[in-house]
Amino acid sequence: MSGMKSAFSFDGIQIAFTSGQSIMQAVLDGGGYIPHLCYHPQLSVHGSCRLCMVKVGDRYLSACTTEAQNGMQVENQISELRELRLKLLEMLFAEGNHFCPSCELSGNCQLQALAYELGMTHSRFPLQYPTRKRDGSHATVFLDRDRCINCEICVRASRELDGKNVFSLSGRGSDTALQINSEDGRLGSTDLIATDSSARLCPVGALVFKQGNYAERPNERLYDTHIISETGNRRPAVVSGGYPELGE
């Protein structure tokens, strides 16, 4: 332990970090894991899903938006945070339509994987059954807004990785919904192509490929066989139109 290096305690384990890194970046770089959905290392920080809430002293902070500080004592795997994250997950399930058994992303979905991880059996909150517009106008990519969690990964990926501007959010509060930046508001009228990062990074089943789904048998899919805290947040090639996975 060199005194020069910066490090903080993460559930009692020393995590090294470089100046300016967030708790999330440092932990992931160090091979650890904090539950998250809206964070992606190649994209600007969002901080909306709130699943990465950690505890520092008596404060609750989102790990992705909080800069690591030398000597910080960060708590992550404690029952109180598990319960908080479980409630957030249940809220996400309650506000959308997440019909896991028949969803194209089932078994490869990060929302579902986190539900497994946290031992979620049901949502304690009343399901809202939204009925937002679906969009099947694109040749290869299908959009189901009722499975969207407003994480804006596609919004950011389109702008920051693809050099395009295909997605944005509209509305406010519970009416917030993913919107397509084309003149007619349809995905098919945009310059989105299947190889775009924005089409391949959706952590849930909101943006899915039309072809090649259900290729794997249940019990053989990524999160059937692995837990997300070990694999990290991944969307395998098999549900990304066969295009290579964009790793964390």
Added chain:
Amino acid sequence: MIGPYQQLEASTQRTAIEQLFAEYWPAGIYRRDLLQVLVAVQQHFGWISSIAMRSIQTALRDSAISLGELQGIVSFYHFLQLSPAASWQIHLSSNITDLMAGQRGHWKTLTDYAAHWPERLQVRISSCTGLCDQGPAMLLNGYPIARLNPERVQQILQNVEANHPLQDWPSELFAVTTKIVKEGPVLQHQANPDAVLTQINSCGAERFLQELELSGLQGRGGAGFNTADKWRNCRAADGPEKYVVCNADEGEPGTFKDRVLLQHKLDNMILGMRICAEVVGAQRGFIYLRKEYLFLLPHIQSALQRFRQQGLISLGFNVDVHLGAGAYVCGEETALLESMEGKRGIPRIRPPFPTTYGYLGKPTVVNNVETFCNVTLIADHGAASFRQLGTDQSPGSKLHSVSGDCQHPGIVELPYGASIEELLQLVGAVDCQHVQVGGPSGRLLSRDAFSQPLDTAHVNSGGSFMVFDRSRKIPNLLANFMHFFARESCGFCTPCRAGTQLLADASRRLQSNATDDAELENIREICDTLKRASHCGLGKTAGDCGEQAIEKYSLHMAAKSLAASDVQGIAQQEDSAGLA
């Protein structure tokens, strides 16, 4: 004042829009002007048509914007609409005090009419319009009408029916009165701008900052942050380009003290901004005025014009007005800055704070209207005089906007440290059971807490003070406040977007007694999630608000004997807090 709105032919509309742009933005439209452009189009035409959006796309100088993004901005703000306008647009204030004064009946009368004549009248609800001392209130084509009663509503409908041009309507309808129950130093202060500025110039910025520090002035918007510290941070921040923003977006339900200050102490406020600019080295100031206070715009602009003519504000420091468009969350300073930049009003990740990264990424001071008035008071009379009132920890005085069940609703300026009881006596609240101090995002307090002092260390308040007598039921308060938070949540983070909606639904069931212990437990869990995990203060305070109300409700239910079942509560009058 514009009305009735007319359906224009495409070419006429296009020409009118181009004229509007040429008049207000002769140098062209930039991305940061976007919200102002949209507000202007909305106010002139009653809606944002696709023709208008296309004109905006064409007129934008510095960046391209897609139709989708434009719609994303429009759909974020309550007072902007994408659907064609009826000739007359009404927004009914849905604050609890409006409902208590009979708003439900007016809602029914007006929506019945609108259902028959949708092309003539459109009726929507809005959050508090800042007229709680003279409610129930509404906005008609953006202009306030207070003291609604069945006769006035009929009068409005007759004018709608006759389709009289708005300027021909009886001006009495639009009168907004000021009721000052008790004045203190801020309301009594008449500053001589020349003298104050000469004094600031002779003593220098650093000396004044020391004086401000000595005064211990805390921000009056609700958070109570030390003003001198904020200014010092901005003064120390790098870069030649800095901004001063006056937050006149008072959206906290039950607050109207900034409206009164804007009406009566505007010079002091502008002077406070001018002093701030001097201290931090800013070249430009903005007054972020909530759209509900559009009627004050001519008054503000003429004051600014007068200041310019007198050389009190100049090329070295100019002040402009930026209008909001109906979003409570924009009272949060970083959401306000986003909105000023022409974007959706989503609160930023903090740090960095506005003092180093504010408007357009430049160091910015954002202070409340009342804070700037206090700055001028301190500049004029000094810190020692300022500290004569209030407590050691909370020096000075505070303006309270009092509404609800009392004989004298209006503005009360009290030294910090005065008790709730004192305030209640001043406004003639004889049968008060509960007070909501600081609005829904503040504290719900009952008789046992009325001896507590109103100051930043005990019961802190941004200025809303709503009084409830024995006839009012906690579930109705809860439902009203939860609907408010659900309507005003920006939708960015999971707990607030989902949680406020769940709470609004649950509170409605609680109003009709259709809840059990499991549901109460669920409400507590949602509140707890909001408090701990929300991205910004809105979600946190929504959770806090729900928790306090449920706590009171549980106590109430436990002491069944107190259940006021014989009292006609407002539950029978309104099926929900949101009216609709």
